[in-house]
Amino acid sequence: MSGGVVSGSSIKILLVEDEPPLLQLIEKYLQRLGFEVETHLKSFDALRNFEAAPDRYGMVIADLGMPDMPGDTLLTRMLEIRPDLRILVCSGSSFFIENLPNSLQQQVAFLQKPFVPKMLAEAVRNLLK
DSSP states (O other), rough: OOOOOOOTTTTTEEEEOOHHHHHHHHHHHHHHHHOOEEEEEHHHHHEEEEEEEEGOOSSSEEEOOOOOSSSHHHHHHHHHHOOOEEEEEEEESSSOGGGGGGGGGGGEEEEEOOOHHHHHHHHHHHHHH
């Protein structure tokens, strides 16, 4: 893993993933890249914290297959609150950015599971451009 691929500076990432080992792995890698990371195993908890302080986060990385609330519902609600939010969707299921409104397509990216850390770093870097 190359720590110089992306510089986190002061960007805080909200990470939503329901598989604890994967959540911890992604969190540690993002921290190595210099990001501050807040993690949630449940979409409802993530949404509650996001609603309380939406400007605290520079990016959201979320799984679509969440058991308590579909990931696309979570992302739609977050984008209603903060239309400029950068979102990286990570899923084993298909996700088509083309189905989003044109105004949102530049700030949402998709990373197919399984992925390696280098792919995650590249997706984050591209989304933050």
